[in-house]
Amino acid sequence: MSQCLNPECLTINPDNFQFCQKCGDKLLLVERYWAKSILGQGGFGRTFLAVDEFKPSKPPCVIKQFLPQAQGTETVEKAAELFAQEAERLELLGKHPQIPELFAYFSVDSRQYLVQEFIQGETLQQELDNRGVFHEGQIRELLIDLLSVLQFVHGHNVIHRDIKPENIIRREADKRLVLVDFGASKIIPKTQRRTVTGTVIGSAEYCAPEQSMGKAKFGSDLYSLGVVCLHLLTGMSPFDLYDVMEMEWVWRDCLNGNFVSDELGKILDSLVAQKPRQRYHKVEDILAELGFTNSSVYTTENNQQSPQNFVSTDALLVRFIGVDYTQLRNLLAAEEWKKADEETERCMLKIARREEEGWLRKEDIDNFPCQDLRNIDHLWVRYSHGKFGFSVQRQIYQNLGGSRQYDKEVWEAFGDQVGWRKEGNWLRSYYILNISGSRLEVFREGYLPLVDKVINYLVERLVDCNI
Incomplete structure (x- = not known):
């Protein structure tokens, strides 16, 4: 389907129509972009989801059409100036990976358009x-x-x-x-x-x-x-x-x-x-x-x-801490939760210099660098949409009444809520994590990272580090 860009029409047309079946306007903008649907409308313009016909993959893009709602010549002229300036800003800033890239800026039928990267x-x-x-x-x-x-x-x-x-x-x-x-x-x-x-x-x-x-x-x-x-x-x-x-x-x-x-x-x-x-x-x-x-x-x-x-923020974590978090980031981005949990433990053992022993002691956790905990937490929170991470676990723990003082009932309630206990029994990490590539929805909030055997001490350290 193709969306007519005439502000007075906006008729949806079947694919391969070159002209709008209602108003007769040309549908292929500057012989390149097919508008597909309206994404939104503001005070100065209307945005459309579109397809770039020039590229082999026909990727999606965004068409922004200048369409001021304000009245008065001076106000409209100012709005037009702002629209043109937006194109200039995007050309200047759009090479940043977290700002949409500008693809084109032009006028057709006395209407201004800019085309930019579509962010899914x-x-x-x-x-x-x-x-x-x-x-x-x-x-x-x-x-x-x-x-x-x-x-x-x-x-x-x-x-x-x-x-x-x-x-x-x-x-x-x-x-x-x-x-x-x-x-x-x-x-x-x-x-x-x-x-x-x-x-x-x-x-x-x-x-x-x-x-x-x-x-x-x-x-x-x-x-x-x-x-x-x-x-x-x-x-x-x-x-x-x-x-x-x-x-x-x-x-x-x-x-x-x-x-x-x-x-x-x-x-x-x-x-x-x-x-x-x-x-x-x-x-x-x-x-x-x-x-x-x-x-x-x-x-x-x-x-x-x-x-x-x-x-980038992720690259920054790798650069100045001295522990390479690239593998952890990649596993989390791929939603390989089991492998990411194992990589988290590997990183923590390396930081604590306990790789040969293969496990962390209470004193290792008590002295664990706050910045490293923040970095690991940052990656888990980001790639799980806020479902996993040390800070998520800490908040659940505190909401249950937990404090620095160990409380058996609180810990059991915590284990029940995040899924570490089943029918009153604590489950070992290898038992419950024996599902590789599981979707995020199957896990409970705060379930990961597990960090087997030391999580109760870790929460105390999170409190110390304000994480």
Whole structure:
């Protein structure tokens, strides 16, 4: 089927029709792109899922059509300018692996179009709607993943200005978060004065106070990212998480039992501070708070990133810890859960220098590097959509009333909930993990990684490390 692109028609036509059977408009855009269906519509445009007829595999792509809803010549002209600028931003930034690539920009029949990479996956809003609120591990993973993208964007003097759950997609192929829709973005000239007032733009719920007055800063994007985190942790509108009478955020009152450590809570509080000077000033500072103290590998000599110098989050884990997590990442991406669990144990034995013995002691866990635990947890949380990981296990344990003090009843309840016990008996890892390549749905939340024989000590260490 082919979608007519005439805004007054939009008729669905059978395949191989060259012209719309209703309005007569040509269906093959610039002799290359077949529009298939409408993906969405905003204030300045309509997006279509399309097929690139020029490429042998006929891959999917996205056509964005300029279609302003605003009235008035000046407003429409400004909207057209923003649309053209979006194409420029994508050409500048689209080589980053977590930003859609621009394929083409042109005008047909006095209408502007841009064609960009199609990102297959769910938005964070869809994830929230389908799977419920995010837990701390997922929020940490989200921050680490997106902060590196924002560092790249800001390094090119661009402010996104519309960061919200609908504009963040978890790519199905590799579970990476992709930042989309640069229609509201803006380049800040290095010589621009702070007092210059620009266009008021962005989604009100996630918009920083200074941005709502037309004075967006790089920190405005960080504010929006922080508000996204609060929304995902609570499932509530950001408007309901801020007490306008007391002029303070009350998100902790809306967690409904969802655990957030003091460490992460302080980071979120700083991100969403109303006064810009009270927020973080640099992405590196936030990454350092999250445990990525060697965040300088993200930048180039000119304090900017080029696509060639970009270092992905996963590659960063491998680079500065000294333990190669590539195999673990690949197994998790392939959903080889049993092999990934075995690889996790191998990595942990290597870190603790217990490879010959083949098992970990309590003292090994008590002194296990926090950063390594964070890195392993980061990979498990990412590739399991937040179902597995040390942080997931810790939250379940604490929600059951667990603490640093060993409690037999809590541990048994924990084992029952994650699936480590059956009919009152503890199951050995080789017994229950004898299913290679099983789908994610067959496992209970928090089931993996198992780390046989030391998991009870490990949870204590997770508390120490704020994981």
